Amino acid sequence: MLVRSLQAALPALLPRSAAALSTSSARRGLEELIVLPPKEDAQLPTSGRTWEAADLRKKSWDDLHKLWFVLLKERTRLQAEKAMYRQQQQRMPNVTRVAKVRKAMCRIKLVLSERIKEHEDPNIRMELKAFIDGM
Template sequence: MYCFSRSWKASELRLKSWDDLNKLWFVLLKEKNMLMTQRQMLHAQNLRFPNPERLPKVRKSMCRIKHVLTERAIEEPDSRRSAKMKRMINAL
């Protein structure tokens, strides 16, 4: 039996640097793509997708990362830098 972890909490993500959050975003994106590919392949073979709760946890973590990054962009005193940060977040 496998035990998968929970989604990241916003309070935990607020402690991480911008670069760490960016890296974590892409790790989660890779995980999401892997899970969706696996789900699609199993569905095509009429097999059950094991641990379907993993995908919502990944999505929730990704949403929380964007939220934390947006908080930082809003709090940025330099308007040019804030706009650049927001563009980067929207590109995720």
Template sequence: MAAPAMRPPLSMGGLSRIRMMASTPTAPIHPSFTQRASLSTSSVLLKRHKYVGARDNRDHSKSRGESAMRGTGTRWRLSMSDEPLPRPVPREKLPPIVTDPDHGLWEFFYNRERIVNTPEEDSKHGRAWSVEELRHKSWDDLHRLWWVCVKERNRIATANFERENQKLGFGEAEAAERDKEVLKTMRAIRHVLTERFYLWEDAVELAKKDPEVNLTGEGPAFTPKDYLEEADAVEGAADATKVPEADAATSPDPAAIPSATSTAEAPRL
């Protein structure tokens, strides 16, 4: 019969080694493997002195404030200064602002004392110009009227901007009605100018076919041949009916007053 398997007895040397290992303290773990701080615990320099004679103690670490474990922290360099901030000057100590009374920007407002008109003032406007009325105007009159309309629309747009900026809450409907009438006038002006442009094109085409019109720019632009022929004929007829000077000298002048001795006195009854 085989002998049962038995563990070999521990020798005295093995027991002593086990006791020594249990009693020997373990080496401490480095804090970088156990620390779980969200930000770096090192001090962050918040102030950077810029006055004359200050020492350069700027933090040159690009990773300052970042955590290697969590990947958090700032991604930009902070900059602060201990220089005193400027203080605003009180309004009563400011110098007066001098403006030009004839400045062109005043034309964008109806009144220099107010930024917008009242609804009653915006409602006081006439009707738009009709096409029939503008057909009788010259080019200069249409040109002036066009820029008057542009100026009026700029004033309306400025007032609408100030109403929205100041949140006044009135005058939008009256201003829109006023702007509508100005737009009608501008459309009528463009209609009249378009008609005149088409007529000018037709006149140019007719002038190209007229032998009396010269479009080359050299010499007279218009030479009416029929008019010259009629003028020559009228001058020839006047020469044929002209009274000779001798006959004119002997013929009595009907406008002259006859003298008393030129005619015999009529007998008296």
């Protein structure tokens, strides 16, 4: 039941524009979280720079939420990949990807927290703070 509801909700949470930000494949559903062992002739995964707070401040509230879910999916995939390599008693290639995702997620929370201060209504501020703390 939970799996079906997650499969139904995932496409709505990650539209095509946000999916382009991910390094994972374009599959939909829970199967995209499954990590397959790399082929022997495969290149090492590459990653770009992490999201800077200044870049994130330019994004809309909705774009930040889309990016959050893309990073959350990527973090989950990286954790699964790390567990796979640990099980094979190998070292995970390009470990810096984990730190970049973690930093980007922390910076999104920072930017959202900064935006809370813009609201004059203390009830809205409390609700937004609770929402961000739950992320």
